[in-house]
Amino acid sequence: MKHKIRLTFLLFAITLSSYAQQAPPAKRGNNFTLADCINYAYQHQDSVVNGTLDIKSADYKIKETIGTGLPQVNGTASFQDFLKPPATVGPNFFVTPINLSLPLIQFPFGAVKYNNTYSLTASQLLFSGTFLVGLQAVKTFKELSQRSLVRTRIQTNVSVTKAYYQVLVSNEQIKLLDANIAQLKQQLDQTTQQNKQGFVEKIDVDRVAVQYNNLTTNRENIIRSLVLNYEMLKFQMGMPIQQEITLTDKLDNVNLNLQVALGNTDTAVYHNRIEYSLLETNVKLNQLDVKSKKAAYLPTVNLNAGFAEVFQENQFKYLYNHNYPDSYIGLSINVPIFNGNQRTNQLRQSEINVMKAKNDLDNVKNALSLEVSAASISFYNSIQSLNTQKRSRELAQEVLHVSTIKYQQGVGSSIEVTQAQAELENADNQYIQALYNALISKVDLDKAYGRIN
Numbered sequence: 001m002k003h004k005i006r007l008t009f010l011l012f013a014i015t016l017s018s019y020a021q022q023a024p025p026a027k028r029g030n031n032f033t034l035a036d037c038i039n040y041a042y043q044h045q046d047s048v049v050n051g052t053l054d055i056k057s058a059d060y061k062i063k064e065t066i067g068t069g070l071p072q073v074n075g076t077a078s079f080q081d082f083l084k085p086p087a088t089v090g091p092n093f094f095v096t097p098i099n100l101s102l103p104l105i106q107f108p109f110g111a112v113k114y115n116n117t118y119s120l121t122a123s124q125l126l127f128s129g130t131f132l133v134g135l136q137a138v139k140t141f142k143e144l145s146q147r148s149l150v151r152t153r154i155q156t157n158v159s160v161t162k163a164y165y166q167v168l169v170s171n172e173q174i175k176l177l178d179a180n181i182a183q184l185k186q187q188l189d190q191t192t193q194q195n196k197q198g199f200v201e202k203i204d205v206d207r208v209a210v211q212y213n214n215l216t217t218n219r220e221n222i223i224r225s226l227v228l229n230y231e232m233l234k235f236q237m238g239m240p241i242q243q244e245i246t247l248t249d250k251l252d253n254v255n256l257n258l259q260v261a262l263g264n265t266d267t268a269v270y271h272n273r274i275e276y277s278l279l280e281t282n283v284k285l286n287q288l289d290v291k292s293k294k295a296a297y298l299p300t301v302n303l304n305a306g307f308a309e310v311f312q313e314n315q316f317k318y319l320y321n322h323n324y325p326d327s328y329i330g331l332s333i334n335v336p337i338f339n340g341n342q343r344t345n346q347l348r349q350s351e352i353n354v355m356k357a358k359n360d361l362d363n364v365k366n367a368l369s370l371e372v373s374a375a376s377i378s379f380y381n382s383i384q385s386l387n388t389q390k391r392s393r394e395l396a397q398e399v400l401h402v403s404t405i406k407y408q409q410g411v412g413s414s415i416e417v418t419q420a421q422a423e424l425e426n427a428d429n430q431y432i433q434a435l436y437n438a439l440i441s442k443v444d445l446d447k448a449y450g451r452i453n
Contacts, residue, residue: 030245034164037237037247041156044238048156051149058142065138069131073122078115085111112312114319119308126303129295137288144281151274154452156236158443163233165439168251169432170226176428177219184212184421187404191414204414211421256438258383270368272450279361286354293347299335304328368448375448379441386438389431396420396427 032040042048088110091100125131188208194200231241239245270276307327313319336343400420406412446452 030243031248032245033247034161034249037160037164037233038157040239041160041237042153045156045236046238047152048149048238051145051152054145055142055149058138058145062135062138062142065131065134068134069125069128071122071124073120075120076118078117080115082111082113082115085113113314114312114316116311116319117308118310119306121306122304124303126301127298128300129298130292133288133292133295137285137292140281140284140288144278144285147274147278147281150453151278154274154447157452158447159236160233161443162440163229163236164247164249165254165436165443167226167229167233167247168249169436169439170222170229172251172435173428173432174219174222174226176432177215177222180421180425180428181212181215181219183400184208184215187417187421188212190408200414207414207418211418211425215425251435251439254439254442256383256386256442258380269372269449270365273368274450274453275364276361276368279357279364283354283357283361286350286357290347290350290354293343293350296343296346297336299333302332302334304330304332372448375441375445379438379445382434382438382441386431386434389427389434393424393427393431396424400424 088107089104090107091098092102092105188205191200191205191208195202195205230245234241234243234245305328308325310324310326311319311322312324313321400417400423403412403417403420407414407417
């Protein structure tokens with residue numbers, strides 16, 4: 001019994017060891033870099049998912065079009081019971097000579113009462129100009145669906161990136177507020193203590209308290225907004241807003257270098273934009289539509305064949321005693337001759353659509369070039385503003401430091417300290433706004449240059 005117990009424990013230990021070796025590595029949990037958020041959105045954002053489904057639908061459309069050029073086979077079955085068979089009439093052939101001017105007579109024979117028919121027909125398209133052009137068109141349509149998906153992915157990338165940066169900026173704003181609140185709390189405690197000792201007036205304490213309360217309220221408002229920013233990010237990702245996530249990227253990881261961002265001097269940068277590619281595909285589709293209208297002037301050739309088995313009898317009990325099969329094979333050619341100039345007018349309309357599509361292509365070329373110029377200037381200005389606000393913030397901190405020292409040494413006033421603190425708060429707000437503008441301008445610049453895909 002002891003040997004059995006030891007053997008059982010040994011096998012259990014081997015099983016656990018084997019499972020541990022085969023177990024997958026643990027996931028990182030809810031930590032997300034910007035790249036993780038974008039990849040998650042590519043898999044879960046409804047617009048991206050629908051774009052993928054559009055490509056699948058285009059594949060089925062290609063197969064559907066190809067199917068029209070494959071053999072078409074149909075089977076039918078019919079059964080008829082003439083409750084009152086139709087009469088068969090004609091000239092009286094029973095007397096001679098036959099007088100066609102006399103009234104017609106009803107023949108004693110006519111339609112058979114019971115009729116049961118089974119038939120099988122088949123047709124094969126041998127030539128059709130519109131079919132050949134249609135094959136090209138559906139492939140181009142799939143290309144359009146693929147490029148539409150790329151555009152949707154780019155739009156999703158931009159939306160997620162901007163929402164991600166908004167959260168990072170809000171967190172940075174909270175850090176600055178925490179630093180200011182901590183400094184003000186220390187100043188408030190010192191001023192309160194000095195007031196108790198009779199060195200400062202009560203109004204000096206009140207001034208600092210007002211600033212402290214305002215900053216605390218502002219921080220609470222930013223925290224509530226931060227919750228909404230997180231929910232907006234998760235919405236852009238296609239993630240349930242109730243799910244908790246932690247962002248791991250830092251603002252220091254974002255490259256805001258002017259030389260790198262503005263280093264591209266290509267004047268034909270619009271070729272990198274998916275919007276331009278989409279309009280190029282649209283021109284191709286319109287040109288194929290012109291070819292299809294021209295192909296409508298060509299004849300259509302079909303091969304036809306059929307087989308039928310017919311059962312006929314006036315007495316139902318004899319209906320299936322005999323059958324009367326028939327079959328055929330044939331060739332049909334449909335030659336368009338004249339339809340009131342409808343085809344000609346349709347062709348002219350399609351040619352106009354091609355000209356309009358080319359005009360749209362030229363227009364978007366100019367628009368995309370203008371967007372590059374606007375995004376470059378906006379990014380350059382935002383970086384200059386950010387650098388200026390950084391220096392202003394540093395100066396505001398230095399002014400507050402000096403004012404505080406002067407006040408503590410008795411050579412400065414509390415009003416001077418309060419004003420310096422207010423200027424620092426304003427500099428912080430300006431810096432946060434400039435930082436956000438620079439990040440958003442960077443995203444818009446990358447989009448304008450076609451760097452996002």
